[in-house]
Amino acid sequence: MHMASKDPALSAADLRALCRSGAFDGPTAGYADGHVQANLMIVPREYAFDFLLFCQRNPKPCPLVEVLEPGCFEPRSAPGADLRTDVPGYRIFENGVLRQEIADISAYWRDDLVSFLIGCSFSFESALIEGGIPLRHIEQQRNVAMYKTSMPCEPAGRFTGNAVVSMRPVKSRDIARAVEITARLPQVHGAPVHIGNPQAIGIVDLMRPDFGDAVEIMEDELPVFWACGVTPQYVAELSKLPFCITHAPGKMFVTDRLNE
Numbered sequence: 193m194h195m196a197s198k199d200p201a202l203s204a205a206d207l208r209a210l211c212r213s214g215a216f217d218g219p220t221a222g223y224a225d226g227h228v229q230a231n232l233m234i235v236p237r238e239y240a241f242d243f244l245l246f247c248q249r250n251p252k253p254c255p256l257v258e259v260l261e262p263g264c265f266e267p268r269s270a271p272g273a274d275l276r277t278d279v280p281g282y283r284i285f286e287n288g289v290l291r292q293e294i295a296d297i298s299a300y301w302r303d304d305l306v307s308f309l310i311g312c313s314f315s316f317e318s319a320l321i322e323g324g325i326p327l328r329h330i331e332q333q334r335n336v337a338m339y340k341t342s343m344p345c346e347p348a349g350r351f352t353g354n355a356v357v358s359m360r361p362v363k364s365r366d367i368a369r370a371v372e373i374t375a376r377l378p379q380v381h382g383a384p385v386h387i388g389n390p391q392a393i394g395i396v397d398l399m400r401p402d403f404g405d406a407v408e409i410m411e412d413e414l415p416v417f418w419a420c421g422v423t424p425q426y427v428a429e430l431s432k433l434p435f436c437i438t439h440a441p442g443k444m445f446v447t448d449r450l451n452e
Contacts, residue, residue, distance in 0.1 A: 204446040208270065208278040217280045217295055219335040219442035225318040226451055228269070228380065229444040230257045230309035231421030232279055233428070234297075234437040237262045240306035242349025246427070247308065249346035253355045253423035255311035255379050257447065263303040269447035275307050281440030283425070288432035293440050300437060310421045312444050313358050315380035315451050316373070323373045325366050334405035335442035336360065338420050342394025343385070345427065353427035357385060357417040359398065361409040370416060377451060386417040393417065403441035 204224040210216035220229055235243050240262070247254040258269050265275040276298045284291045284300060313336070317327055329336045336358045343355045362370050367387060375383035386393050398415060399406045403422055409415055425438040439445065 204270065204448050205272070207446050208273050211280050212274065212277040214295055217443070220280060220444040220446055221314045221317060221336060221442065222330045224446045227315070228257060228447045228449040228451055229312040229314040230269075230447055231312050231424070232275065232282075232437075232439040232445050233308040233310060233424045234275075234305050235308075235428075235433065236302075236435060237304040237306055239350060239433060239436075242351055243308060243424070245348035246345070246351040246424070247310065249348050250355070250423070251378075252381060252385060252419035253345065253421065255381060257309040257311050257379065257449070259309075260307040262306050265301065265307065267307070267309060267447065269309065269449050270445075271448070273445075275445065276301055279439050279445045280443035283438045283440050285428060285433065285436050285438070287434055288429045290429075297437055305437070308424075309445060309447070310424065311380040312421050313381050313418050314444055316377045319373050319377065319451065320360075320370060323369055325362060325370050325373070327360055328407045329360070329405065332407065334407065336404050337398070337401035337406055338403035338422050338441060339390070339395045339417075340402045340426060345423065350431050350433070351424075351427050353430040354394075355385070356402070356420040356422045356426050357393070358404070358420040359401075359415050359417050361407060361413040362416045363413050367414060367416060374418065380451065381419045381421070384416050385419050388414050390415060390417075
């Protein structure tokens with residue numbers, strides 16, 4: 193795996209260029225601080241309206257950053273970028289089944305594909321760290337832990353399923369501040385959707401995340417759960433779309449937009 197060192201001077205455009213060249217293929221948490229990072233969902237035009245409706249009805253897990261025209265791969269949020277190459281990893285799904293994980297989707301590109309950029313919780317992590325709330329997965333250079341839940345999304349057309357959440361352990365004394373900081377950023381999932389007992393939202397074992405890497409929870413901490421942009425990927429699997437492309441979990445498209 194190629195990882196760039198977390199150089200604070202590394203711009204969003206620099207990071208995208210490293211992805212394009214194949215020099216970076218790791219999780220993007222902690223990189224290009226202050227920039228809006230986005231989950232990517234690419235669907236054929238015939239499903240684009242249903243998916244747009246799904247995002248509108250589920251703004252917590254699916255806060256829309258941008259929707260591109262069919263066939264377009266240069267987003268307005270990052271002029272000069274290319275959505276086919278500038279993400280560290282992609283997943284190709286057929287009929288709800290993961291077919292492969294690749295670093296470049298140019299060979300799969302079609303004129304009828306519509307790309308959706310969806311806000312990502314990595315964007316609020318720099319705000320949490322600046323607020324004095326340490327994040328263990330970043331300190332340990334791991335991917336954030338993500339879990340499928342029993343919390344249903346509002347269905348739209350062919351898209352139906354439950355939400356995915358990301359979890360970060362937070363010291364009990366810091367929880368109110370973590371809620372306050374993230375509530376100010378609704379375009380990147382906003383405030384947590386659940387705090388404490390994971391069983392209450394259908395998570396059996398915190399040490400076995402569905403996506404990402406497990407991190408331990410210390411005695412003076414509680415697990416805090418935020419809505420996660422892997423939700424559309426999970427819902428696309430459940431909805432058995434004939435074809436779609438997503439980012440690989442934890443590997444985001446980094447835009448030129450700033451969080452605040």
